[in-house]
Amino acid sequence: MPDSAFLLPAYLLLGLPFSCFLLLWLGGTSLNKFAGWIGALITLAGLAISLTSADPGAEHILRFQWLTIGSHSIELAFRFDTLSTMMLVIVHSVALLVQFFSTAYMHDDRNVNRYFAFIQLFLFSMLGIVLADSLIVMYIFWELVGLSSYLLIGFWYAKKRPVWAAQKAFVLNRIGDAAFLTGILMLFYYIGTTDFEVLSLEIGTIPPGMLTAIGICLFGGCVGKSAQFPLSGWLPDAMEGPTPVSALIHAATMVAAGIFLLARISFLLTVDARLVVLAIGAITMVTGAIKALKGWDIKKVLAYSTMSQLGLMVMAVGFGSWQTALFHLATHAFFKAGLFLSAGSVIHAVTPGHELPGYDPQDMRTMGGLRKALPITFVCFSICAAALAGLPFFSGFLSKDAIITEGFLWASEFGAPGYLFPVLVIASAGLTAFYMTRQMWLVFFGTNRSPAAVHPHESPVAMWLPMALLSALSLFFWFSVNPFDAGGWFLHWIGREDGEHLVWVPFVASAVTFISIFLAYRQTSAENPFQVNDPIPAGEPAQSPWNWLRGYSTEHYFIIPFDVIARYLKAIEKNIVDAFVDLVAKGSLVFGHFIAWVDRFFVDGAVHFTVFSIRSAGKAARNMQSGRIQSYYIVTVMGVFLLILWLVAL
Structure with a gap:
């Protein structure tokens, strides 16, 4: 197909969601009843366009002249x-199901039109990143994704915590985006363009050390958007937004953008840059898994899990296999979206009709035994949790094994210290199986710990149908015919060449997973399983993160140096800068009063004296011209007398 044939699909893919955003936003609350269905239909149209215009294996590029800077166009x-093509299908599919779910979940909200308008803006921004053929175009839509996430996370702007979470996400992402922009400007300085095709041809003209620095700067964008250490703190707090928004952010849009960026720029990453990527991914993966072990908020456990899985994808890029990173991105998109929507179904089921003081419907300590009241939600959650835990016959098993295999192959070339990284991946997979088993038991098994006023009930079909479809997409056969062979058709389709296959990896990974599940199962028979029966401290919300290392989370350690610097700068500003400004202000005030006194007594005084003198002389002269002879005689006598005195004096 000629490139010009993709002009209309490009206009439609970007124009439809943006037009829908304007329609729903400007239409106001009068569109509340139809906003969800309008958004879903537009997204369905985008999915149809993505499928009909797909041309896998070929590249079609559309270019539009924008501006000229000097000799650079x-x-x-x-x-x-x-x-x-892969990302278009994933983004549209998940966004479509999330919006369908939201038609029931957000039914009673007064600003439904604004909610679906922001989702369409989010979709428009993400599609721009997916279709971008240059880093500059990608950066434009990159910032729009940041704006969209801010609007959606803080959707309930009347509440303090969502607003705070949105601000935190916005600020931390700006740090990563600043590094991203720095890398873009450095590439533009050395090559004069940021088009991927030109960069791949001209990469040899950049000095190796500078290329490493550029790669690390570009990776900074991924650190922000994909919540990597040390900028990962915004992702768990983003749970303050509506639950379907969490599914959208964690599965197919914002956090996926960073991994997609790494796949696009993988040829720019030197060996040293990949080591940095690998180390950051490993820290994020382990940190997220550890934090998920002690969480009580049903959504925050999944959020920490997303941190861990994103770290795993980043590690795959560090291993030099961006294909397996995208493979796990694809599988993760479906089962993590399914988990979040299922969590939303649980929250919907245990939310009472009226407010209960001190009760948090997201706290797993107040759940338990819900599998009977929520049979469909239980099945969907179980399937997606099995995929996340990496159990055989589920999609997560295939993608995780592919990354583990690439890790051991990379370590065999790197040397003995390199084996630490794939071993960490296997250990993290075990932690994942443990905390997902813990979550399953806390929510669906054991005794019902809900207050008497809570009456759990299954969600309506508009909510459980998207969950069921996402659960079905979490099975293995969508990605490989052989449930134990990670190198199926999907990996070959996205560009991975046939590589070495380690037969023992699936068995070792599965053994670690089953051992972890067994250890978690043993906890369920304890007298106080997972400490669930411990009294809940007064005023402690379930969403408070389990801050390890004496209460500090990773982003706090990143901010501590800046906090120290800020304190010194504050002291300098108060004792030196402010003191100097105050001195200048006081001096200016005194000098102004002095100038006013000089002006009043000397300048104005001289003017007034001159006027007075002239006026007095004129008055005296006027008095002498009175017309009376006596006056003239006196003047004449006085004049003669003064003349005689003057002559005598001489």
């Missing part, structure tokens, strides 16, 4: 290829 370039 900057174009808006968009690309249709295998990666964009």
